[in-house]
Amino acid sequence: MGFTKWLSKSFPVDxxxxxxxxxxxxxxxxxxxxxxxxxxxxxxxxxQVITGLMLIFYYVPDTEHAxxxxxxxxxxxxxxxxxxxxxxxxxNIMIASxxxxxxxxxxxxxxxxxxxxxxxxxxxxxxxxxxxxxxxYSLVYEQMSYWAMxxxxxxxxxxxxxxxxxxxxxxxxxxxxxxxxxxxxLFHVVLLPILIALAVVVHLYLIRTHGVTxxxxxxDENLEKKTFPLWPDHIMTELVMVSIIMVALVVLAxxxxxxxxxxxxxxxxxxxxxxxxxxxxxxxxxxxxxLMIGVLGPISFLGILFFWPFIDKTFDxxxxxREVGFWIGIIGMxxxxxxxxxxxxxx
Ligand code: HEM
Numbered sequence: 001m002g003f004t005k006w007l008s009k010s011f012p013v014d015x016x017x018x019x020x021x022x023x024x025x026x027x028x029x030x031x032x033x034x035x036x037x038x039x040x041x042x043x044x045x046x047x048q049v050i051t052g053l054m055l056i057f058y059y060v061p062d063t064e065h066a067x068x069x070x071x072x073x074x075x076x077x078x079x080x081x082x083x084x085x086x087x088x089x090x091x092n093i094m095i096a097s098x099x100x101x102x103x104x105x106x107x108x109x110x111x112x113x114x115x116x117x118x119x120x121x122x123x124x125x126x127x128x129x130x131x132x133x134x135x136x137y138s139l140v141y142e143q144m145s146y147w148a149m150x151x152x153x154x155x156x157x158x159x160x161x162x163x164x165x166x167x168x169x170x171x172x173x174x175x176x177x178x179x180x181x182x183x184x185x186l187f188h189v190v191l192l193p194i195l196i197a198l199a200v201v202v203h204l205y206l207i208r209t210h211g212v213t214x215x216x217x218x219x220d221e222n223l224e225k226k227t228f229p230l231w232p233d234h235i236m237t238e239l240v241m242v243s244i245i246m247v248a249l250v251v252l253a254x255x256x257x258x259x260x261x262x263x264x265x266x267x268x269x270x271x272x273x274x275x276x277x278x279x280x281x282x283x284x285x286x287x288x289x290x291l292m293i294g295v296l297g298p299i300s301f302l303g304i305l306f307f308w309p310f311i312d313k314t315f316d317x318x319x320x321x322r323e324v325g326f327w328i329g330i331i332g333m334x335x336x337x338x339x340x341x342x343x344x345x346x347x
Contacts, residue, residue: 022230026234041101044091062178066141067141088253115309118206128199135184140260143264145264148273282297
């Protein structure tokens, strides 16, 4: 018996079902890669899981040894610096591509029913990814990580009604210490990755059931077919994208490797505390408002983002001739950009 025959007998696969699964028709506009940005965060997530597992071989989630273990990975373990840098850069690219993916979905109004629920799932995915970044940054246990934890848990603590409970839950007590590091480690390596993986599966399932929204481009009307198959056409587009991103990822990791600051010291407050770039707008907002408004601002922003498909529907009903949603999106984006630039250059 040949190998193929043996395999199909011992591990029977429903060929028809497999063909059905990969024969999803894809609208023509997805041949343009910037319309297919949703795949990028997915690859970056996979890269993070693989490099993260490698890092766990050496990382010690203990306040005495966490920083030393990262120093060992960075300066002594073979290629440790490269794995750590790729892990860090992939988290940044995942968040950047998520923002671009959200913007593309937002400005093309692809969140409209029946995709409204999927948009809401997307917002949850975005939040989970931000939490993944925050908890990862904290594990290094350098000065910036420690003070970012301190500020982050302090902000969470100012949430109305449940703030105190959330802050204590995050810290595992009233102070940052071993319990906090253990919890952040558990969130970063187990709970958040599992939740993100499950949410991505639901997100993709809903995309498959609804199909991707069709968008018409100039010249598309001359095309014979309105769609093209997932396999092999779309997979090829995705493969080209993955290859380019992988090269960019390694180049960035080599040119700008992950750094290591001073070890955490609860007794010395650094002159300038800086979170990761994706928290810059919130951080600046907190600096120019008081703590209560500082916390209510981002919560309201997330609430609006979450319910946006319904809010926009109401605007469309009230002002059918005007692009209210579009302009709110532009103003929102400009505000975020201004706050980010302000935080980069301000003190
Ligand atoms: C890890 C996170 C995510 C992954 C892996 C992902 C993946 C994808 C993929 C592969 C598509 C197909 C079209 C494309 O490539 O653009 C898509 C579409 C979509 N995504 Fe995401 N996405 C993620 C996060 C988000 C977020 C944060 C939002 C919004 C808040 C969102 C909302 C949507 C919607 C509404 C569609 C349907 C778009 C259409 O019909 O044209 N996704 N996503």
